[in-house]
Amino acid sequence: xxxxxxxxxxxxxxxxxxxxxxxxxxxxxxxxxxxxxxxxxxxxxxxxxxxxxxxxxxxxxxxxxxxxxxxxxxxxxxxxxxxxxxxxxxxxxxxxxxxxxxxxxxxxxxxxxxxxxxxxxxxxxxxxxxxxxxxxxxxxxxxxxxxxxxxxxxxxxxxxxxxxxxxxxxxxxxxxxxxxxxxxxxxxxxxxxxxxxxxxxxxxxxxxxxxxxxxxxxxxxxxxxxxxxxxxxxxxxxxxxxxxxxxxxxxxxxxxxxxxxxxxxxxxxxxxxxxxxxxxxxxxxxxxxxxxxxxxxxxxxxxxxxxxxxxxxxxxxxxxxxxxxxxxxxxxxxxxxxxxxxxxxxxxxxxxxxxxxxxxxxxxxxxxxxxxxxxxxxxxxxxxxxxxxxxxxxxxxxxxxxxxxxxxxxxxxxxxxxxxxxxxxxxxxxxxxxxxxxxxxxxxxxxxxxxxxxxxxxxxxxxxxxxxxxxxxxxxxxxxxxxxxxxxxxxxxxxxxxxxxxxxxxxxxxxxxxxxxxxxxxxxxxxxxxxxxxxxxxxxxxxxxxxxxxxxxxxxxxxxxxxxxxxxxxxxxxxxxxxxxxxxxxxxxxxxxxxxxxxxxxxxxxxxxxxxxxxxxxxxxxxxxxxxxxxxxxxxxxxxxxxxxxxxxxxxxxxxxxxxxxxxxxxxxxxxxxxxxxxxxxxxxxxxxxxxxxxxxxxxxxxxxxxxxxxxxxxxxxxxxxxxxx
Numbered sequence: 132x133x134x135x136x137x138x139x140x141x142x143x144x145x146x147x148x149x150x151x152x153x154x155x156x157x158x159x160x161x162x163x164x165x166x167x168x169x170x171x172x173x174x175x176x177x178x179x180x181x182x183x184x185x186x187x188x189x190x191x192x193x194x195x196x197x198x199x200x201x202x203x204x205x206x207x208x209x210x211x212x213x214x215x216x217x218x219x220x221x222x223x224x225x226x227x228x229x230x231x232x233x234x235x236x237x238x239x240x241x242x243x244x245x246x247x248x249x250x251x252x253x254x255x256x257x258x259x260x261x262x263x264x265x266x267x268x269x270x271x272x273x274x275x276x277x278x279x280x281x282x283x284x285x286x287x288x289x290x291x292x293x294x295x296x297x298x299x300x301x302x303x304x305x306x307x308x309x310x311x312x313x314x315x316x317x318x319x320x321x322x323x324x325x326x327x328x329x330x331x332x333x334x335x336x337x338x339x340x341x342x343x344x345x346x347x348x349x350x351x352x353x354x355x356x357x358x359x360x361x362x363x364x365x366x367x368x369x370x371x372x373x374x375x376x377x378x379x380x381x382x383x384x385x386x387x388x389x390x391x392x393x394x395x396x397x398x399x400x401x402x403x404x405x406x407x408x409x410x411x412x413x414x415x416x417x418x419x420x421x422x423x424x425x426x427x428x429x430x431x432x433x434x435x436x437x438x439x440x441x442x443x444x445x446x447x448x449x450x451x452x453x454x455x456x457x458x459x460x461x462x463x464x465x466x467x468x469x470x471x472x473x474x475x476x477x478x479x480x481x482x483x484x485x486x487x488x489x490x491x492x493x494x495x496x497x498x499x500x501x502x503x504x505x506x507x508x509x510x511x512x513x514x515x516x517x518x519x520x521x522x523x524x525x526x527x528x529x530x531x532x533x534x535x536x537x538x539x540x541x542x543x544x545x546x547x548x549x550x551x552x553x554x555x556x557x558x559x560x561x562x563x564x565x566x567x568x569x570x571x572x573x574x575x576x577x578x579x580x581x582x583x584x585x586x587x588x589x590x591x592x593x594x595x596x597x598x599x600x601x602x603x604x605x606x607x608x609x610x611x612x613x614x615x616x617x618x619x620x621x622x623x624x625x626x627x628x629x630x631x632x633x634x635x636x637x638x639x640x641x642x643x644x645x646x647x648x649x650x651x652x653x654x655x656x657x658x659x660x661x662x663x664x665x666x667x668x669x670x671x672x673x674x675x676x677x678x679x680x681x682x683x684x685x686x687x688x689x690x691x692x693x694x695x696x697x698x699x700x701x702x703x704x705x706x707x708x709x710x711x712x713x714x715x716x717x718x719x720x721x722x723x724x725x726x727x728x729x730x731x732x733x734x735x736x737x738x739x740x741x742x743x744x745x746x747x748x749x750x751x752x753x754x755x756x757x758x759x760x761x762x763x764x765x766x767x768x769x770x771x772x773x774x775x776x777x778x779x780x781x782x783x784x785x786x787x788x789x790x791x792x793x794x795x796x797x798x799x800x801x802x803x804x805x806x807x808x809x810x811x812x813x814x815x816x817x818x819x820x821x822x823x824x825x826x827x828x829x830x831x832x833x834x835x836x837x838x839x840x841x842x843x844x845x846x847x848x849x850x851x852x853x854x855x856x857x
Contacts, residue, residue, distance in 0.1 A: 232324040233245075233248070234321075236320045238320075239264065241264050242262065272296070276293070277295045280295075290310060307327060308325045309324045348368045354375075355449055362386050363385060363387070365445060366383075367382050374422075391427065412433070418430060494515045540580065541576075544570075545608055548569060548632065551588060554588060563598065563603070568606075572610070576630040577677075597691070604634070607632070608632055610631070612830075628698075632694070636690050639688060640687040640689050641685040646685065650667050723769040724749070724768040727749055727752070727772050727773075735751055735753070742836070745833055755789075758773070758786055759789055798844070800836060
């Protein structure tokens with residue numbers, strides 16, 4: 132069985148058959164004509180006619196033969212013609228029913244063919260458009276781009292994809308997405324355009340939804356972060372920028388980079404991520420992450436998987452910075468622990484005092500009865516002395532538990548410190564130098580004066596014990612207003628005016644791991660037999676019972692300062708003076724810029740916020756190295772406001788020296804948790820250099836900043852006033 136001929140073979144065969152048919156028809160017509168001439172008239176050309184007749188007859192026979200030979204192919208060609216007609220009909224139906232707009236134009240853009248869909252899309256029928264030029268229907272703003280696309284199609288002989296708008300019969304623009312091609316052989320443009328009106332509407336709605344969602348995410352106080360399955364950041368909200376210090380431009384598209392270094396932290400992150408990827412919703416997970424400046428930050432987050440039609444899109448996190456909350460919770464736990472210990476020790480001391488009352492009462496009777504028996508009398512004396520020591524111990528326990536009897540009165544702060552200083556000389560020894568700085572206008576305190584003296588003595592003795600080779604002890608008084616911000620950071624504090632008593636030493640400082648334990652009863656770092664561990668706990672209990680606050684400032688190798696804040700004994704006049712003092716704060720700003728150098732991120736944030744409220748511009752640095760990098764980079768500012776004690780190889784004083792080598796006229800304001808007297812005389816700062824002691828209230832910050840900015844330029848010898856006096 133022979134294979135069916137191709138289209139080209141069929142067309143060639145059809146041509147041959149047509150030629151054969153025409154040849155046969157011509158031959159037949161010639162025969163008929165010649166025969167008619169032969170019969171109707173005599174002619175001298177009869178042989179010629181006969182020859183032509185024979186030739187025509189032969190040609191006709193050959194034509195008939197050719198036709199017979201190719202008759203099967205004629206039948207097949209007819210079938211192909213039918214198929215072609217069917218295909219043409221199919222294309223015609225597609226053309227007439229297409230929802231897309233189909234156009235054919237000549238070289239100049241005149242419409243030659245227009246599909247019926249023009250009526251639905253543009254409001255014009257094909258008859259309204261054929262013969263017209265396309266530019267009559269295209270939106271005026273899109274004419275140039277459309278002409279350019281047509282030129283490019285003719286020049287490049289390639290398919291073009293572009294968009295333009297046509298104008299509907301009723302006047303509204305119709306966006307169309309076109310696919311067009313130029314046929315050089317036909318000298319025609321062929322276009323298919325899709326109406327994008329609904330697509331544009333849906334895209335606009337989706338864009339509006341995305342913008343609304345983005346606005347909600349950015350406005351949320353809860354940080355929103357989304358990660359892809361590959362751990363790459365896809366969403367980074369403004370709250371996340373504030374918590375971690377990275378902008379969205381810095382992190383979106385990059386691998387999650389907040390996990391602190393260490394295999395344990397990485398394993399923890401991967402475990403939590405995999406749990407969320409498997410569909411588990413995570414709630415209130417608390418972890419430590421790393422800020423841009425390297426500082427750790429405690430966060431609590433919820434996480435859930437984001438599903439998509441093609442699978443999992445990633446994980447969405449909603450997280451909050453709980454660093455401050457954790458600090459408050461730690462303070463609360465510490466306070467609750469101290470309260471629990473206080474209740475326990477108070478109960479024990481109370482019961483023990485009852486037993487001691489019996490012992491001391493009966494031992495006196497026993498001592499009188501055995502007065503004539505020296506051996507037994509000596510034993511009775513030992514019992515009596517032991518009972519006295521027990522009574523002293525219970526007194527300290529009661530002081531810690533805040534159950535000791537107090538008689539708070541209006542107490543002169545400076546007079547109380549002076550009395551304590553008189554007792555300290557013989558107590559501390561000659562190897563300890565005692566200095567004090569008394570506020571001339573110190574407010575009176577509402578406190579039991581005798582217990583305050585005892586508390587100061589306890590702190591002084593504790594300082595002496597950490598300076599076995601000698602050192603300096605500084606006593607100070609001052610007027611302090613603890614504001615609402617400080618009260619929020621210290622849950623047990625009430626905002627208001629306080630009288631400050633400070634005891635500072637030049638000892639080795641307290642290691643970080645034991646700072647939270649120093650006020651606990653019976654905790655001591657001394658050898659067995661060299662302390663009860665009740666001295667600081669007694670001070671703590673006394674201050675709390677008096678309605679005050681005690682704060683520890685210490686750095687290893689830098690010494691220690693204990694600050695006691697006791698309520699001010701106010702009268703109506705004193706209250707009026709206090710309000711007047713608050714109103715006298717100088718907060719005016721002329722738009723100066725201040726470089727704030729502070730290693731504690733929470734303090735740094737608080738200071739910059741307050742300065743911004745005053746109208747100042749701020750730059751920030753976490754340490755001396757960052758500050759010097761800013762200076763060397765050309766950063767412009769009017770005042771260097773730096774913490775005096777900072778981790779690293781350079782402290783605040785060193786930073787000021789290096790900064791003034793670069794900018795001799797630079798003005799500097801120091802701050803420290805140590806008191807001014809302690810800082811000046813412990814070899815860290817020369818007298819006369821401005822210092823703002825922590826904690827400070829907002830008016831104090833404003834006043835000191837203005838004073839520092841208004842001060843005369845420093846001496847040309849930049850180290851003269853920054854070197855400690857000997």
